[in-house]
Amino acid sequence: MARSNIGIKDVAVAAGVSATTVSHVLNDVTYARISPETRKKVKAAAEQLGYEPNRVAQALRNRRTGVLGLVSEDVATTPHAGRIILGADDAARARGYTLMLINTAATAGAASREGDVEAVLERQVDGILYATMYHRVLDAPANLGKVPTVLVDAVTADGLFPSVVPDEYGGARAAVRALLDAGHTRIGFINNVQDVPSTSERLRGFRDTLTAAGLDAGLAPVEASSSDAAGGYEAAARILRSGHPPSGLFCYNDQMAMGAYRAAAELGLSIPGDLSVVGFDDQELVAGSLFPGLTTVALPHYGMGAWAANHLIDALEGAGDGSSAGAGTTVLECPLVTRASVAAPRNP
Amino acid sequence: MARSNIGIKDVAVAAGVSATTVSHVLNDVTYARISPETRKKVKAAAEQLGYEPNRVAQALRNRRTGVLGLVSEDVATTPHAGRIILGADDAARARGYTLMLINTAATAGAASREGDVEAVLERQVDGILYATMYHRVLDAPANLGKVPTVLVDAVTADGLFPSVVPDEYGGARAAVRALLDAGHTRIGFINNVQDVPSTSERLRGFRDTLTAAGLDAGLAPVEASSSDAAGGYEAAARILRSGHPPSGLFCYNDQMAMGAYRAAAELGLSIPGDLSVVGFDDQELVAGSLFPGLTTVALPHYGMGAWAANHLIDALEGAGDGSSAGAGTTVLECPLVTRASVAAPRNP
DNA sequence: TTGAAAGCGCTAACAA
DNA sequence: TTGTTAGCGCTTTCAA
Numbered sequence: 001m002a003r004s005n006i007g008i009k010d011v012a013v014a015a016g017v018s019a020t021t022v023s024h025v026l027n028d029v030t031y032a033r034i035s036p037e038t039r040k041k042v043k044a045a046a047e048q049l050g051y052e053p054n055r056v057a058q059a060l061r062n063r064r065t066g067v068l069g070l071v072s073e074d075v076a077t078t079p080h081a082g083r084i085i086l087g088a089d090d091a092a093r094a095r096g097y098t099l100m101l102i103n104t105a106a107t108a109g110a111a112s113r114e115g116d117v118e119a120v121l122e123r124q125v126d127g128i129l130y131a132t133m134y135h136r137v138l139d140a141p142a143n144l145g146k147v148p149t150v151l152v153d154a155v156t157a158d159g160l161f162p163s164v165v166p167d168e169y170g171g172a173r174a175a176v177r178a179l180l181d182a183g184h185t186r187i188g189f190i191n192n193v194q195d196v197p198s199t200s201e202r203l204r205g206f207r208d209t210l211t212a213a214g215l216d217a218g219l220a221p222v223e224a225s226s227s228d229a230a231g232g233y234e235a236a237a238r239i240l241r242s243g244h245p246p247s248g249l250f251c252y253n254d255q256m257a258m259g260a261y262r263a264a265a266e267l268g269l270s271i272p273g274d275l276s277v278v279g280f281d282d283q284e285l286v287a288g289s290l291f292p293g294l295t296t297v298a299l300p301h302y303g304m305g306a307w308a309a310n311h312l313i314d315a316l317e318g319a320g321d322g323s324s325a326g327a328g329t330t331v332l333e334c335p336l337v338t339r340a341s342v343a344a345p346r347n348p
Numbered sequence: 349m350a351r352s353n354i355g356i357k358d359v360a361v362a363a364g365v366s367a368t369t370v371s372h373v374l375n376d377v378t379y380a381r382i383s384p385e386t387r388k389k390v391k392a393a394a395e396q397l398g399y400e401p402n403r404v405a406q407a408l409r410n411r412r413t414g415v416l417g418l419v420s421e422d423v424a425t426t427p428h429a430g431r432i433i434l435g436a437d438d439a440a441r442a443r444g445y446t447l448m449l450i451n452t453a454a455t456a457g458a459a460s461r462e463g464d465v466e467a468v469l470e471r472q473v474d475g476i477l478y479a480t481m482y483h484r485v486l487d488a489p490a491n492l493g494k495v496p497t498v499l500v501d502a503v504t505a506d507g508l509f510p511s512v513v514p515d516e517y518g519g520a521r522a523a524v525r526a527l528l529d530a531g532h533t534r535i536g537f538i539n540n541v542q543d544v545p546s547t548s549e550r551l552r553g554f555r556d557t558l559t560a561a562g563l564d565a566g567l568a569p570v571e572a573s574s575s576d577a578a579g580g581y582e583a584a585a586r587i588l589r590s591g592h593p594p595s596g597l598f599c600y601n602d603q604m605a606m607g608a609y610r611a612a613a614e615l616g617l618s619i620p621g622d623l624s625v626v627g628f629d630d631q632e633l634v635a636g637s638l639f640p641g642l643t644t645v646a647l648p649h650y651g652m653g654a655w656a657a658n659h660l661i662d663a664l665e666g667a668g669d670g671s672s673a674g675a676g677t678t679v680l681e682c683p684l685v686t687r688a689s690v691a692a693p694r695n696p
Numbered sequence: 697t698t699g700a701a702a703g704c705g706c707t708a709a710c711a712a
Numbered sequence: 713t714t715g716t717t718a719g720c721g722c723t724t725t726c727a728a
Contacts, residue, residue: 057705082424229637289577405721
């Protein structure tokens, strides 16, 4: 079961040197003065025996495991978690770290989530990445912060941890600008009803962009509903059936846009001929499958995962100062992904 | 940085006993005869100091880390990975294990994937879960199997590893049966063009079910295309425009079903009034967002993850025999998820 | 009923 | 230039 029976000692005897020497050459210890021939011998022996370090023993000795605990909420719900995980994994591996994963329930009580954090802490992870599945303010478990911690897609009310979140506002601006650039002057927004940062920020981005373009944001139709296809259908129907319907529609997310597609179809409105639509989230499975393909704004999940891992490792490897080195929130751009749902309005 | 400074020794002095005794009582060592009062003292001290075991030290000593390496292909592509991860995490945690995650690229060469496996092996994982993102036959990295290994959603050509895969055939039967039960007698199938197990098995299930119902499977319309919405649209359009179109349509996956919805809409066919549709995969984001909701067949990703973790742990904890204890492939049911896309045919 | 001592595989002072 | 020695925190003979 124990896989690699051969250890540093075996290499030592094979090379005819001491374990210390083997350790020195294999770790490229700077202060060790070892003759080139000895180095060669050791490396050859190690290679030949197929030596692989036992990271557990190293960890015990060095008091660093090289493992990052990824505590992620609701891993299974969306593909978002996958992107965060992938970004974090890529970044971590590039720097010699590995991820240890624990799923935690967003809806669980503080005690349960504290237990989840404890599970990785026992494993002596060097640091923790705490990820949520949508941008929100997090009620952090009490034991978070016992090791350096970075928040992904979340902030805490007290702002004690460094964190990385999407630029919801900027993303909304990009979406509306795409509509504006295509020539639309009457643009509507269908928003989510939940009280989360993205709801208010996307609305703010929507309004500010219209205002900046010299339009009266107060006149722009805005309807809110649940952030799924049914909600999108309903909100879009309300807007499109109004007296003076918009020619461009910005949707809170791709699911709602999917509902808007249906509402448009029922009203005999073709996309993008009669109605241009922009979504948010870039859920490949949805945005890429709709017809016509949905122009949308991508959430930088991969980038947030990578940023968080890198930032955490920087903190770990930087001066072992207070661990709170560089708290504050970093905001990552949400780029527009152009597909085929935006065109010039029929009657500009 | 090192989080829990207090170790077994601290508890020992606090309780006025030896480290040995502390270890004994905290681990409930059966053969240790320790007085109830001593036990009480030790537990109180541990509790009071907030002692948490250092799993790394335990691992070094016990030669078991209690960590399972999850090597997963293309974690980010679909929500499937999330389900597998969740299932594996739940099962592993219930039995005191933790997951270590490594992403690997399905398209990468054997050498690169071997490196990915090596990364977790160095961490002394007790066993490995190797997961692919769709059911296929896997070209296993050479070092897989150095520790007990279970395959998730994949099999190897040589069948050397225990593995768990979805019952594609049974799922297809359930889908077709749903159509049959609703009264349809003319049923079509739009299939994937790729040569993967699901393509042939779902087709086989489709035909066998028709035959078993006394219909002539040879006459049933079958069209194949790429397994996305565009392919589904195209294949469905071909079938629906044919001389004698079916009243029920089974689709290789939900994406293709989404394309079929569009084809039906263009032909003025309402779902489920004029056409009943069944998908496969149960991609919540798609199946639940379509209108009407898509009746589909769920892939048991959560179950496969859980089964694999449990099976692996069984092997780990069972007699430390050959590790190949119980190779062979386990097949998990694909249940029908009923939404609203199936109804009785208009002209039975 | 309890404790002393050895050692898991590795690294790092310190000696030689 | 290299080797000896002492642990990292824990478990487990073995002895008391």
